[in-house]
Amino acid sequence: xxGSTAPPVRGTVLEARGLHIEFGARGGAVARAVxxxxxxxxxxxxxxxxxxxxxxxxxxxxxxxxxxxxxAGEVFLDNAPLDRSTQGLRAFRRRVQLVLQDPAGALNxxxxxxxxxxxxxxxxxxxxxxxxxxxxxxxVAAALSAAGLRPPERLYLRYPHELxxxxxxxxxxxxxxxxxxxxLVADEPVSSLDASIRGEVLALLLALRRDLGLGxxxxxxxxxxxxxxxxxxxxxxxxxxxxxxxxxxxxxxxxHPYTRALLSVVPEIERIEPVVLTGEVPDPTHIPSGCRFHxxxxxxxxxxxxxxxxxxxxxxxxxxxxPVSTGHDVACHLVRSRP
Amino acid sequence: MSAPVGTDVPxxxxxxxxxxxxxxxxxxxxxxxxxxxxxxxVGLGILTVFxxxxxxxxxxxxxxxxxxxxxxxxxxxxxxxxxWLGTDDKxxxxxxxxxxxxxxxxxxxLMATLVAxxxxxxxxxxxxxxxxWPGALLFRMTEWFLVIPFLPLAIVLSxxxxxxxxxxxxVIGVTSWPGTALLIRSQTIxxxxxxxxxRARVLGAGSAHQIRRHVLPNVMPMVFANTTLTVAxxxxxxTTLSFLGxxxxxxxxxxxxxxxxxxxxxxxxxxxxxxxxxxxxVVLVVLSFTLVGKALEEVLNPRLGxx
Amino acid sequence: xxxLLRLEDVSVTYRTGAGxxxxxxxxxxxxxxxxxxxxxxxxxxGKSTLAATILRLQPPNARVAGRVxxxxxxxxxxxxxxxxxxxxxxxxMVFQGALHSLNPVQRVGQQIAEPIRLHEAGVTDxxxxxxxxxLLGQVGLPATRARSYPHQLxxxxxxxxxxxxxxxxxxxxxxxxxxxxxxxxxxxxxxxRVLHDLVDDLDVGMLMISHDLSxxxxxxxxxxxxxxxxxxxxxxARQVFADPLHPYSGALxxxxxxxxxxxxxxxxxxxPGDPPDPAALPAGCSFHxxxxxxxxxxxxxxxELRAEGPGRAAxxxxxxxx
Numbered sequence: 001x002x003g004s005t006a007p008p009v010r011g012t013v014l015e016a017r018g019l020h021i022e023f024g025a026r027g028g029a030v031a032r033a034v035x036x037x038x039x040x041x042x043x044x045x046x047x048x049x050x051x052x053x054x055x056x057x058x059x060x061x062x063x064x065x066x067x068x069x070x071x072a073g074e075v076f077l078d079n080a081p082l083d084r085s086t087q088g089l090r091a092f093r094r095r096v097q098l099v100l101q102d103p104a105g106a107l108n109x110x111x112x113x114x115x116x117x118x119x120x121x122x123x124x125x126x127x128x129x130x131x132x133x134x135x136x137x138x139x140v141a142a143a144l145s146a147a148g149l150r151p152p153e154r155l156y157l158r159y160p161h162e163l164x165x166x167x168x169x170x171x172x173x174x175x176x177x178x179x180x181x182x183x184l185v186a187d188e189p190v191s192s193l194d195a196s197i198r199g200e201v202l203a204l205l206l207a208l209r210r211d212l213g214l215g216x217x218x219x220x221x222x223x224x225x226x227x228x229x230x231x232x233x234x235x236x237x238x239x240x241x242x243x244x245x246x247x248x249x250x251x252x253x254x255x256h257p258y259t260r261a262l263l264s265v266v267p268e269i270e271r272i273e274p275v276v277l278t279g280e281v282p283d284p285t286h287i288p289s290g291c292r293f294h295x296x297x298x299x300x301x302x303x304x305x306x307x308x309x310x311x312x313x314x315x316x317x318x319x320x321x322x323p324v325s326t327g328h329d330v331a332c333h334l335v336r337s338r339p
Numbered sequence: 340m341s342a343p344v345g346t347d348v349p350x351x352x353x354x355x356x357x358x359x360x361x362x363x364x365x366x367x368x369x370x371x372x373x374x375x376x377x378x379x380x381v382g383l384g385i386l387t388v389f390x391x392x393x394x395x396x397x398x399x400x401x402x403x404x405x406x407x408x409x410x411x412x413x414x415x416x417x418x419x420x421x422x423w424l425g426t427d428d429k430x431x432x433x434x435x436x437x438x439x440x441x442x443x444x445x446x447x448x449l450m451a452t453l454v455a456x457x458x459x460x461x462x463x464x465x466x467x468x469x470x471x472w473p474g475a476l477l478f479r480m481t482e483w484f485l486v487i488p489f490l491p492l493a494i495v496l497s498x499x500x501x502x503x504x505x506x507x508x509x510v511i512g513v514t515s516w517p518g519t520a521l522l523i524r525s526q527t528i529x530x531x532x533x534x535x536x537x538r539a540r541v542l543g544a545g546s547a548h549q550i551r552r553h554v555l556p557n558v559m560p561m562v563f564a565n566t567t568l569t570v571a572x573x574x575x576x577x578t579t580l581s582f583l584g585x586x587x588x589x590x591x592x593x594x595x596x597x598x599x600x601x602x603x604x605x606x607x608x609x610x611x612x613x614x615x616x617x618x619x620x621v622v623l624v625v626l627s628f629t630l631v632g633k634a635l636e637e638v639l640n641p642r643l644g645x646x
Numbered sequence: 647x648x649x650l651l652r653l654e655d656v657s658v659t660y661r662t663g664a665g666x667x668x669x670x671x672x673x674x675x676x677x678x679x680x681x682x683x684x685x686x687x688x689x690x691x692g693k694s695t696l697a698a699t700i701l702r703l704q705p706p707n708a709r710v711a712g713r714v715x716x717x718x719x720x721x722x723x724x725x726x727x728x729x730x731x732x733x734x735x736x737x738x739m740v741f742q743g744a745l746h747s748l749n750p751v752q753r754v755g756q757q758i759a760e761p762i763r764l765h766e767a768g769v770t771d772x773x774x775x776x777x778x779x780x781l782l783g784q785v786g787l788p789a790t791r792a793r794s795y796p797h798q799l800x801x802x803x804x805x806x807x808x809x810x811x812x813x814x815x816x817x818x819x820x821x822x823x824x825x826x827x828x829x830x831x832x833x834x835x836x837x838x839r840v841l842h843d844l845v846d847d848l849d850v851g852m853l854m855i856s857h858d859l860s861x862x863x864x865x866x867x868x869x870x871x872x873x874x875x876x877x878x879x880x881x882x883a884r885q886v887f888a889d890p891l892h893p894y895s896g897a898l899x900x901x902x903x904x905x906x907x908x909x910x911x912x913x914x915x916x917x918p919g920d921p922p923d924p925a926a927l928p929a930g931c932s933f934h935x936x937x938x939x940x941x942x943x944x945x946x947x948x949x950e951l952r953a954e955g956p957g958r959a960a961x962x963x964x965x966x967x968x
Binding site for chain 1: 357358360361533534535537538539540541542543544545548552553556557
């Protein structure tokens with residue numbers, strides 16, 4: 001059930017091709033946090049990378065922003081491999097920025113809002129090289145306004161602990177916008193915020209896409225967030241993307257048993273019978289053989305796989321890495337075995 | 340919680356001027372907090388008196404009072420109207436010795452601390468921030484210096500290079516910096532992992548920027564608190580070394596006064612005015628540095644504010 | 647028959663250097679055995695302060711008015727001996743943030759055993775171990791986990807240890823403060839299932855606090871919604887979630903969209919502004935500055951709870967008959 005191969009995209013494109021990221025764990029074991037991923041984010045689209053803790057989504061996001069070095073595969077920006085030299089990374093950081101989770105910790109408590117937003121501007125000498133001859137203060141004001149904090153001057157001298165959670169998150173976003181990036185990677189942008197504040201931060205991300213043509217990769221465990229703002233969704237399990245596609249399709253008709261289970265336990269979802277998986281996501285040092293989900297897969301446990309004759313495949317035959325496409329792709333023997 | 344109202348700013352003030360005003364405001368607030376600390380204020384008061392005395396010594400008590408050949412008093416005379424604290428074994432006014440001794444003790448203490456703090460902070464920062472083998476190497480070096488005992492080092496140096504104030508400063512500096520370095524190093528390691536450091540990296544900051552703008556300002560409170568403690572210890576160490584006769588024989592310090600008093604048998608002859616004043620001064624100065632340091636810690640910490 | 651827990655017109659005011667700050671203002675609430683009541687609200691609404699009063703754990707500068715009745719007795723005026731007996735054996739709490747509530751240098755089995763040893767003097771080690779194993783089983787953890795340290799457990803496992811601890815002395819009431827916030831959705835489902843089964847099997851009463859209305863709607867029988875220290879809506883859980891009366895409950899409910907609902911696509915719902923500072927509350931209805939349906943009268947009157955429908959009430963001028 002693969003979609004068509006990806007058509008050429010206009011605008012900036014950030015890609016992971018065949019990415020593997022490994023960490024050495026205690027006792028010499030190797031943790032394969034990202035175990036073969038192809039992923040693309042382009043300017044003008046919002047992609048949600050969804051998974052639980054241990055799925056590798058944060059590691060993947062950090063690799064896409066250049067903070068983690070892959071053990072195999074590479075990150076590509078506009079088809080050019082990421083240049084990891086000091087200058088190369090600097091140029092990269094002007095185009096792809098990160099919004100961290102935990103806005104309270106991500107801002108230096110001793111810096112005012114102005115200083116935090118101006119930091120990126122100063123590092124890259126943006127005020128000196130601005131074609132429109134704007135001053136540093138102009139750029140800071142523009143960034144804060146773009147993040148919805150108006151009038152910006154009122155916040156210049158505030159410290160992070162004097163701001164509300166929503167304001168802090170906007171200041172973080174402003175700091176990233178000050179570089180005029182083409183792509184944003186947002187790691188759990190609203191998970192530490194109160195429920196009624198989520199809306200405005202998510203609306204901000206949508207506005208950035210609409211008004212500035214930004215592309216956003218949102219890393220989250222919240223499927224509702226993906227439903228709210230994402231064009232495409234990729235579901236990760238234990239280092240691999242197991243299902244990806246347009247949000248409406250994947251969340252309305254999930255085909256991978258893991259996606260189905262995740263969706264079924266979202267509170268107040270009525271159309272799917274809840275499938276509460278037992279245990280937790282396994283340790284990335286011991287990835288199961290064959291399909292990595294098979295030890296917890298309800299389709300294997302309840303005999304559906306056996307009746308299709310693919311039980312053996314589930315246990316022994318590994319699945320390929322899902323390619324980048326515009327369609328709805330699933331890495332599952334059961335789905336492949338359907339006529 | 341909604342943000343507090345206020346700090347509305349006229350738009351024509353530049354951002355740097357605003358930041359300057361904000362810093363002044365916080366300094367004033369810090370001073371107000373410090374003022375609220377009775378023990379800190381007492382310590383500051385005592386220190387101010389000593390520092391003033393030390394600085395004004397040439398004006399209030401002429402240096403001739405130190406010269407043995409010009410001594411006018413008798414040997415070990417008790418306090419009188421002429422010599423407020425009596426005389427020493429060479430007929431000099433103990434008060435003059437005390438005030439001039441303050442200059443040496445404070446000077447050596449502060450110089451040695453400066454040396455220790457500069458070396459310690461540099462090495463602590465570098466070793467904490469850069470991991471890998473440079474950091475580990477510096478760490479081992481720190482540990483190596485940590486175990487050097489100051490007394491044998493002082494004896495060796497004074498034997499090899501002669502007895503001088505510089506040697507004392509070197510000895511104290513060399514044996515004090517590891518303590519500071521270890522403290523700064525562990526604090527740096529903690530800060531290095533904080534999210535705002537990662538944000539700086541993502542924005543494109545190199546190591547120098549990260550250390551200068553993020554690590555150092557957050558480490559400074561600890562440096563200050565540690566500095567006051569180090570000065571106290573440095574003064575005590577200088578006193579000890581001078582008492583043991585390893586100091587500069589031509590200069591008078593509180594330690595050398597105690598040494599002289601001991602040698603002359605001031606205890607047996609009951610010449611308390613020779614022993615007690617220098618001892619009391621050392622205690623007072625060390626105590627006041629400690630009190631100020633404690634109050635400073637409390638002033639500098641709450642700034643990091645609510646979570 | 648009296649309720650298991652009854653809060654009667656409870657108000658909590660903090661005495662600070664800058665004056666009195668009303669954190670909770672006149673809240674009525676009841677929980678019965680075998681019932682799960684949800685308390686919904688965001689930071690600053692007073693829900694955690696209210697929960698603290700149930701075990702008299704509010705900070706020393708907090709002044710409590712009204713009555714906090716546990717099985718008919720006022721917790722706030724109880725004698726110290728009765729309060730000690732109440733704490734953990736009558737009512738217990740599952741605290742927010744299990745990572746910070748567990749002692750990192752003690753094995754979890756010891757930590758679960760601690761309240762047992764405190765309440766049953768002279769109990770044998772064997773009995774304690776047996777009870778700990780039983781408790782771990784009740785929350786779905788193998789008994790061998792008793793020997794683990796907190797850092798060796800995952801977030802979901804730690805939260806379950808907290809629940810086991812809360813059960814240690816067989817309480818009749820459990821107060822769970824944001825027990826599933828910060829947990830993955832699958833782990834959250836597991837923990838909610840544990841809580842649900844506990845209430846069914848042990849017939850305890852539960853007060854569950856959360857800012858996620860959908861979680862409360864899934865688990866609770868009734869929901870009380872708080873805003874700026876007051877109750878703004880009460881009613882059967884499913885109804886409050888699916889058909890809220892108060893505009894704030896509506897906003898809270900809409901914050902977590904129904905997946906599959908086309909109206910929620912590219913339309914994240916939220917409220918402008920921030921929750922009010924308890925030290926500087928708006929005039930009239932505290933919610934009116936952020937309310938999408940406010941009108942002229944809203945800043946003049948503090949609305950009382952008005953009934954609309956069986957067992958439902960909301961504090962809004964647009965609701966019910968005056």
